[in-house]
Amino acid sequence: MTELDITIDRSSPIPLYHQVASAFDKAIREGVLPPETKLENEISLAKRYNLSRPTMRQAMDQLVRDGLVVRRRGVGTQVIGPPVRRNLRLSSLYNDLQDEGAAPQTRVLSLETVTAPEPIREKLGLGDGAEVYHLRRLRLVDGRPLALMENWLPVTLAQLTREDLEADGLYNLLRRAGVDFRMAHQRVGAAVADEEQASQLKVEAGSALVVMERTALASSGAPIECGRHVYRADRYAFDITLMN
Amino acid sequence: MTELDITIDRSSPIPLYHQVASAFDKAIREGVLPPETKLENEISLAKRYNLSRPTMRQAMDQLVRDGLVVRRRGVGTQVIGPPVRRNLRLSSLYNDLQDEGAAPQTRVLSLETVTAPEPIREKLGLGDGAEVYHLRRLRLVDGRPLALMENWLPVTLAQLTREDLEADGLYNLLRRAGVDFRMAHQRVGAAVADEEQASQLKVEAGSALVVMERTALASSGAPIECGRHVYRADRYAFDITLMN
DNA sequence: TATGACAGTTTGTCATGACATTTCGAGTAA
DNA sequence: TTACTCGAAATGTCATGACAAACTGTCATA
The missing domain is CATH 1.10.10.10 (Winged helix-like DNA-binding domain superfamily/Winged helix DNA-binding domain)
Known part of the structure; x- marks a missing residue:
């Protein structure tokens, strides 16, 4: 008392x-x-x-x-204790790593504007022939590869450059550009590494990977961005706290 | 309007x-x-x-x-429209599957009471020599294997029988026994199937598996139950809706 | 001794009223 | 035409009051 x-x-x-x-x-x-x-x-x-x-x-x-x-x-x-872990947030990996004191690095593998392919158009609710960024990044922590990240988002949202992307997380950049996220749907699954993923992530082909697909939504409920990330299973997992 | x-x-x-x-x-x-x-x-x-x-x-x-x-x-x-998927709940797989109209089956592989091994004692906050159930189940949907589930919980919580466990989900049984859950910590990751898992789940060794470790807490914050489940990655993934 | 009724404490629910803050559009003036 | 001001509309915040429901412990009774 x-x-x-x-x-x-x-x-x-x-x-x-x-x-x-x-x-x-x-x-x-x-x-x-x-x-x-x-x-x-x-x-x-x-x-x-x-x-x-x-x-x-x-x-x-x-x-x-x-x-x-x-x-x-x-x-x-x-x-009630013990001090609960903070809940999974809509902040993305970059912040999570920062919070833990690690030093995340980003290597932009490719950054191009393309006309959105069908599945992406559908996910983002875009019309025919809409232009989107398609970016692929490699995330490293302490110099060792952790995740391969592939994202799509409308070019109208923000101006993206390799330099910005290597200096900060995608979500931070978008937020600074005035984009306000409110929700995200995520799906977390698993897969085994193919040859290319293996070489990028410095693991053996056939190793376990955590796969995360995410669609971020604005406050209006309109889709903003979608992506597919794969993580080395030996170095990353998702913590979730459920309540009912 | x-x-x-x-x-x-x-x-x-x-x-x-x-x-x-x-x-x-x-x-x-x-x-x-x-x-x-x-x-x-x-x-x-x-x-x-x-x-x-x-x-x-x-x-x-x-x-x-x-x-x-x-x-x-x-x-x-x-x-802002119906969420694409229901939010991840503290209900466990059984209810999720039921809700989707599937017909989940359970096969109890083993059900025994043992003195809790160290890591389990720690997870559940139990004293030396405490007795716990150790159960291993195989979950099938439409007759095809989906998940291997391994759980530990104090014997004092409820009386478990193979028959009950094959007829209903663990959480439903506990809830009926008067146990009230309030929270759970989950960790979702990935692994590749070893020989035994592969044969149980009817996949090839080396296939991708989704791994979920969970600790359920009562309203007091005291741990109630913990478990480790592995799912066929080609048939299951976790959907999460994040909000900020 | 054991059981049941009862009263006290605490949170849960609901109503009414008031003012603050934000947003947006209409009207006005340059 | 453009930019600014102002007011209407809507949600956000806060106060006061009242009763209901649930849990706990005590006290009386069998």
């Missing part, structure tokens, strides 16, 4: 419930509120921070959705 | 916001509300169904989280 010392800035443009949720989120991840800790009840908490109960509840709701606490009617709210 | 004919039962134990959300969910998935459709504003909707605005908002919030609609301040709420 630990209390938390939170300062709330009512003049801030950040919503109150978000300020509260962030503070608790931080405290839980940092261990200030260890697992099993029972929180005060909503009413007291609201009073403590001079908030209304709905606002306090909104903050708690977010913590529940993020999988940091559990609420049980008639019982109360409890911190 | 289509209106929806919803009947709301205020005497039902199902919360009002859930009734509304379900109705819209259904209508969107069935195409009654096609993509791009602009919904009425919250106030009118609330009035139309005799609800308060917060309740209506709560329903809309759920639709947003499920990725069915987008809301933009100052603009309104728009349908």
